[in-house]
Amino acid sequence: MTNNDWTPDQPLVSIHDVHKSFGDLEVLKGVSLDIMKGEVICIIGPSGSGKSTLIRCVNALNTIDSGSIKVEGLEVHDPGLDKLELRKRVGMVFQQYNLFPHKTALENIMMAPLKVLKQPQAEAEERAHKLIKRVNLGGKENSYPGELSGGQQQRVAIARSLAMNPDVMLFDEVTAALDPETVNEVLLAIKDLAQDGMTCILVTHEMGFAREVADHIYFTDRGVIVEHGPPATFFTEATDPRTREFLSQIL
Amino acid sequence: MKSGRKATASCYGDTDLAVLKPFRYSPAGSVQDLLFSRWLADFSPRSLLIVGLLFCLWPGFAMAQSNYSFTQALDALWRWLPFIVTKGFALNLLVSFFTMLIGTIAGVLLGLGQISPLKPLARASWFITQLFRNSPWLVLLFIVMLALPFEIQIGDTIYPIPDWLKAVFGLSLPIMANISEIVRGAIMSVPTGQWEAAESLAYTRHQTLWLVILPQCFKRMIPPWMNWYAILTMATPLISLLGVEDIVNLSRQAMEAEDNHPELLVPFFGFTLIIFFAYCYPIARYTIRLEKRFVVNQ
Numbered sequence: 001m002t003n004n005d006w007t008p009d010q011p012l013v014s015i016h017d018v019h020k021s022f023g024d025l026e027v028l029k030g031v032s033l034d035i036m037k038g039e040v041i042c043i044i045g046p047s048g049s050g051k052s053t054l055i056r057c058v059n060a061l062n063t064i065d066s067g068s069i070k071v072e073g074l075e076v077h078d079p080g081l082d083k084l085e086l087r088k089r090v091g092m093v094f095q096q097y098n099l100f101p102h103k104t105a106l107e108n109i110m111m112a113p114l115k116v117l118k119q120p121q122a123e124a125e126e127r128a129h130k131l132i133k134r135v136n137l138g139g140k141e142n143s144y145p146g147e148l149s150g151g152q153q154q155r156v157a158i159a160r161s162l163a164m165n166p167d168v169m170l171f172d173e174v175t176a177a178l179d180p181e182t183v184n185e186v187l188l189a190i191k192d193l194a195q196d197g198m199t200c201i202l203v204t205h206e207m208g209f210a211r212e213v214a215d216h217i218y219f220t221d222r223g224v225i226v227e228h229g230p231p232a233t234f235f236t237e238a239t240d241p242r243t244r245e246f247l248s249q250i251l
Numbered sequence: 252m253k254s255g256r257k258a259t260a261s262c263y264g265d266t267d268l269a270v271l272k273p274f275r276y277s278p279a280g281s282v283q284d285l286l287f288s289r290w291l292a293d294f295s296p297r298s299l300l301i302v303g304l305l306f307c308l309w310p311g312f313a314m315a316q317s318n319y320s321f322t323q324a325l326d327a328l329w330r331w332l333p334f335i336v337t338k339g340f341a342l343n344l345l346v347s348f349f350t351m352l353i354g355t356i357a358g359v360l361l362g363l364g365q366i367s368p369l370k371p372l373a374r375a376s377w378f379i380t381q382l383f384r385n386s387p388w389l390v391l392l393f394i395v396m397l398a399l400p401f402e403i404q405i406g407d408t409i410y411p412i413p414d415w416l417k418a419v420f421g422l423s424l425p426i427m428a429n430i431s432e433i434v435r436g437a438i439m440s441v442p443t444g445q446w447e448a449a450e451s452l453a454y455t456r457h458q459t460l461w462l463v464i465l466p467q468c469f470k471r472m473i474p475p476w477m478n479w480y481a482i483l484t485m486a487t488p489l490i491s492l493l494g495v496e497d498i499v500n501l502s503r504q505a506m507e508a509e510d511n512h513p514e515l516l517v518p519f520f521g522f523t524l525i526i527f528f529a530y531c532y533p534i535a536r537y538t539i540r541l542e543k544r545f546v547v548n549q
């Protein structure tokens with residue numbers, strides 16, 4: 001599937017009026033947002049407000065009921081969509097790392113380029129070595145996930161995702177399961193990416209971090225975007241009472 | 252955390268559609284799964300000694316007034332022993348090997364069928380699994396025995412199908428069904444996050460299964476698989492009821508040749524029990540050991 005008529009001056013990810021229910025529970029009630037290439041956005045909001053559901057729709061881990069999501073012009077919920085083509089462009093990092101426990105750090109990173117992109121072994125290996133250094137884990141190439149700390153595993157997971165050369169990265173509360181002392185090393189790795197121009201959609205509870213890296217912050221509650229704005233104004237000039245309450249609790 | 256709730260759904264492509272009812276799985280290698288091996292492995296060396304002693308005391312009180320002495324019976328057993336073991340017990344083992352081979356191959360396919368995203372295939376696999384898992388083995392054996400022809404013709408040559416081979420097919424059915432459950436259970440026990448991570452990396456379903464999921468559950472399948480092997484081996488004397496010349500049938504023939512003295516019963520069938528026990532006991536011990544090791548490693 002080729003890249004129809006998308007041009008870089010259009011949003012890289014375009015979410016328009018997305019609705020999604022699980023059974024009787026409507027989790028997304030018309031969400032719209034656009035992300036330009038190179039932009040970093042943070043989605044914040046109370047638990048259960050649909051943040052994970054929303055970003056899981058972007059790489060088709062969840063289906064949507066109505067509305068549209070476009071990634072580089074690919075209509076994500078077109079039944080004829082080649083999901084693999086979409087997922088090659090969208091990387092995702094999970095709260096629980098989800099590394100493959102039977103593979104070493106290096107193999108975790110190399111496997112998808114080898115098997116999915118069919119890169120030659122030498123090329124994939126060289127890139128994996130570079131990536132593991134990039135997330136500051138030189139020396140851990142041959143460790144199994146079980147031998148790594150949470151923060152280290154999460155950085156391997158980031159490298160694993162980067163190895164596919166995605167155009168946009170999704171991060172779903174990637175520091176929420178970590179010990180406080182390892183949170184920073186992961187945030188640093190993400191910041192490094194963001195500064196490198198990677199388009200990122202981050203769901204996070206780290207407000208300080210969001211303020212520092214985000215170009216735009218979205219606040220969701222009960223399935224809608226209640227308020228959004230650049231960090232400079234978002235944290236100080238929020239008007240909606242729900243946002244203010246949430247911010248007062250978390251800051 | 253949501254992963255538990257979505258455990259079933261993720262195997263079906265679209266992650267948020269639960270296809271089967273939530274499936275309660277006791278991880279392969281749990282207490283329930285290995286009941287047989289556990290029971291067998293629990294014989295302590297001391298209890299074995301006591302059984303052995305009772306066995307030796309037997310002639311003292313039971314056969315006191317008989318004219319055919321226990322020693323004579325043991326002599327007879329000794330004479331027939333090579334025949335019983337190399338012709339009879341060997342056949343039981345042969346049947347157990349082939350049954351396990353066929354049952355495992357068919358069971359793995361059926362187990363993979365059960366988690367297929369193609370619903371008709373999944374349903375059919377589930378149905379076949381349940382059907383053969385819950386049917387009495389002897390009935391299955393009889394059906395297969397009577398349903399299969401005694402010879403088949405391929406081209407111009409006629410190949411006879413020996414009875415033991417038919418027995419293999421019959422026993423393969425319940426083994427297949429149980430292996431199918433082991434495979435399904437082991438796959439379901441891998442956290443959903445693994446499926447999602449692989450899917451996000453653009454693995455096809457096939458790649459996810461073979462590169463990510465199955466390598467992780469292979470180890471967990473070994474103890475229950477061995478458990479079924481021990482159960483199967485212990486069950487192979489069933490085929491004697493169908494006229495297959497296994498250890499039980501040959502023992503009976505040997506006793507007949509020794510004029511059917513009732514004193515022969517205990518040594519001959521006692522020996523049968525011992526040889527099955529001696530073969531399966533180490534397997535059961537090893538199964539339990541492996542399982543403990545896997546539990547620790549998890």
Ligand SMILES: Nc1ncnc2c1ncn2[C@@H]1O[C@H](COP(=O)(O)OP(=O)(O)OP(=O)(O)O)[C@@H](O)[C@H]1O
Binds near residue numbers: 052173257267
């Ligand atoms: N597969 C599913 N089936 C049924 N309900 C689901 C499923 N996934 C999520 N939900 C429900 O949808 C709602 C939104 O969930 P979601 O995970 O998107 O929230 P969230 O904003 O990410 O929350 P958190 O901050 O706790 O991660 C919750 O009520 C959740 O229970």
Ligand SMILES: [Mg+2]
Binds near residue numbers: 051052053172173
């Ligand atoms: Mg979430």
